[in-house]
Each structure stands twice: as structure tokens, then as C-alpha cells.
Amino acid sequence: MRLLDGRAMAAEIGRHVVDEVALLAEAGVTPTLAVVLPGDDRAALSFARVIEQTAGRVGVACQRHQLSGKPDELTETLGRLAADPAVHGILAQTPLPAGMTADEVGARIPASKDVDGMNPTSLGRLALGLPAFAPATAAAVVEILRRGDVPMAGARACVIGRSPVVGKPAALLLLAEDATVTVCHSRTRDLATVAHEADIVVAAVGRPKLVGAGFVRPGATVIDVGTNVTDEGLVGDVDADAIAGVAGALTPVPGGVGPVTTMLLLRNTVQAAHRAR
Numbered sequence: 001m002r003l004l005d006g007r008a009m010a011a012e013i014g015r016h017v018v019d020e021v022a023l024l025a026e027a028g029v030t031p032t033l034a035v036v037l038p039g040d041d042r043a044a045l046s047f048a049r050v051i052e053q054t055a056g057r058v059g060v061a062c063q064r065h066q067l068s069g070k071p072d073e074l075t076e077t078l079g080r081l082a083a084d085p086a087v088h089g090i091l092a093q094t095p096l097p098a099g100m101t102a103d104e105v106g107a108r109i110p111a112s113k114d115v116d117g118m119n120p121t122s123l124g125r126l127a128l129g130l131p132a133f134a135p136a137t138a139a140a141v142v143e144i145l146r147r148g149d150v151p152m153a154g155a156r157a158c159v160i161g162r163s164p165v166v167g168k169p170a171a172l173l174l175l176a177e178d179a180t181v182t183v184c185h186s187r188t189r190d191l192a193t194v195a196h197e198a199d200i201v202v203a204a205v206g207r208p209k210l211v212g213a214g215f216v217r218p219g220a221t222v223i224d225v226g227t228n229v230t231d232e233g234l235v236g237d238v239d240a241d242a243i244a245g246v247a248g249a250l251t252p253v254p255g256g257v258g259p260v261t262t263m264l265l266l267r268n269t270v271q272a273a274h275r276a277r
């Protein structure tokens with residue numbers, strides 16, 4: 001089984017990001033990303049730290065806005081960041097405060113700063129195949145397949161998970177690459193059998209080690225989007241040991257989708273800064 005090295009791919013993308021940052025610096029602009037943490041969440045906090053570290057390496061400025069979980073505070077913060085000309089990109093991390101939906105939150109992020117593709121307009125444009133910022137995690141899935149030379153056109157892809165920030169946009173992006181896409185979720189009957197049909201399996205459900213050997217057709221490519229923070233550390237949605245003898249290729253956790261997601265978020269921020277000039 002081939003391992004798809006997300007760290008190496010992120011480093012390669014990062015070299016282009018650094019060049020773009022240098023062009024902005026000549027114009028006196030520092031690309032700036034605001035990371036909003038709506039409440040207390042381990043996965044969200046560790047993502048914020050990873051973003052800050054990576055941003056520092058490529059020359060993107062990062063602001064962390066840690067909130068207390070109150071919906072009003074989130075609304076107010078997003079309004080302020082939307083109006084601030086020094087902020088080029090806004091990431092509102094999930095999980096969101098209870099009772100708030102991703103589209104409701106996304107609507108408060110102007111499309112021009114919507115570097116994680118949460119605005120309903122961004123998602124609608126994605127669905128229509130029009131240019132828009134795509135959610136970074138979903139974009140990372142396709143970026144890894146492309147850089148890993150995994151053919152998408154005509155391939156059968158199975159996306160497990162239908163969240164607005166990962167599963168749904170990943171399905172749209174795979175469709176735009178001419179894959180034949182099946183979207184599975186918690187109510188799917190015979191999930192393993194459906195996944196077993198696929199050439200590409202994308203696991204984005206947030207259930208540690210859900211995807212075992214029975215889900216994977218011999219030689220299939222498996223993209224593990226899961227970043228479950230457990231007592232054993234960071235664990236993916238895929239049982240890597242169980243599928244090692246079956247899959248053709250796999251993204252490891254850590255070191256797979258995560259680093260590419262982070263770099264694409266920064267690339268989007270730099271692009272937003274370019275467009276704001």
C-alpha cells in the first residue's frame with residue numbers, strides 16, 4: 001500500500017504560497033487570516049495551533065479569536081472581522097454554538113473573505129461549477145488525489161459523510177473532476193458494501209477507525225479525513241492496519257489530509273489578499 005504524503009504535498013504548495021506572499025510584501029500588504037473558535041473544542045484548538053505554526057512559516061499573519069460559546073458573540077465577531085480591511089480571510093471553525101447552522105454562520109462571512117467556503121453563495125457557486133473558495137478540507141481531498149496521480153475522471157468515488165464543510169463539498173469537487181460519486185451517511189444501508197464498490201473512498205464522518213477491510217475494494221485509494229482527538233492521540237476514520245493489505249493507497253493520520261488542508265487555507269487567504277488590492 002502506497003502512503004500519500006500530505007506533509008510533502010503541503011511543503012510543495014507552500015513554496016508557491018511563499019512566492020505570492022513576497023509579491024504582496026512588495027506592495028506593503030501582509031496577508032491576514034482570522035481564525036474564530038466559537039467555543040471550547042480540542043480538535044478546533046489543535047487546528048488553530050497548526051494554522052498559526054504553518055502561517056508563521058509562509059509569512060501569513062494569523063489572529064486567534066477564542067469565544068465563549070455564545071451565539072451573539074460569534075455573530076458580533078464575524079461582523080467586526082467582515083468590516084476590517086486588515087483581515088483578508090475568515091475561518092469560523094466547527095463545532096458551532098448549539099442551534100447555529102453552518103449556512104447561518106457562513107452568511108456572515110463575505111464571499112471575498114470566505115477562505116473556508118462556508119458562505120451559502122460560495123457553496124452554491126461550487127455546486128454550479130463556478131469559481132469560488134471551496135472548503136479547505138474538501139479541496140485537500142481532490143488536491144491529494146491529483147498530486148498522487150490517482151485518476152478521478154470516470155472513477156467511482158464514495159464519500160462517507162455529508163457535512164457542509166467536508167462531505168458535501170468533497171462530493172461536488174469530485175463530480176467536477178468527472179468522478180461517479182456516491183454520498184453515504186449515518187442512514188446508509190450496507191455502508192461497507194457501497195464503499196466496497198468504489199475506486200476512491202473518502203472517509204469524513206468523525207468516527208475513529210470506522211473504515212475497515214470490508215469497506216475497501218482491492219487496490220482502492222482511501223482518503224482519511226478524520227481527525228478524532230482521542231486518549232490515544234489523533235486517530236483517523238480509517239483503520240489503517242486493517243486495510244493495509246487491501247488498499248492501493250492511503251493518506252495517513254497525521255500527515256495526510258491535515259497538512260494539505262492547512263496550506264490550502266493559507267493559499268486561499270493569500271489569494272483573497274491579492275484580490276483585495
Ligand SMILES: Nc1nc(=O)c2c([nH]1)NC[C@@H]1CN(c3ccc(C(=O)N[C@@H](CCC(=O)O)C(=O)O)cc3)C=[N+]21
Pocket residue numbers: 043044046047050091092093094095116136137165227234253254255256257258259261262
Ligand atoms: N470550518 C471548519 N473547517 C475545518 O477545516 C475544521 C473545522 N471547522 N473545525 C475543526 C476541524 C479540525 N481540522 C483540522 C485540520 C488539520 C489538522 C492537521 O493539520 N493535523 C495534523 C496533525 C496536528 C497534530 O499533530 O496535532 C495532521 O493531520 O498531520 C487537524 C485538524 C479542520 N477542521
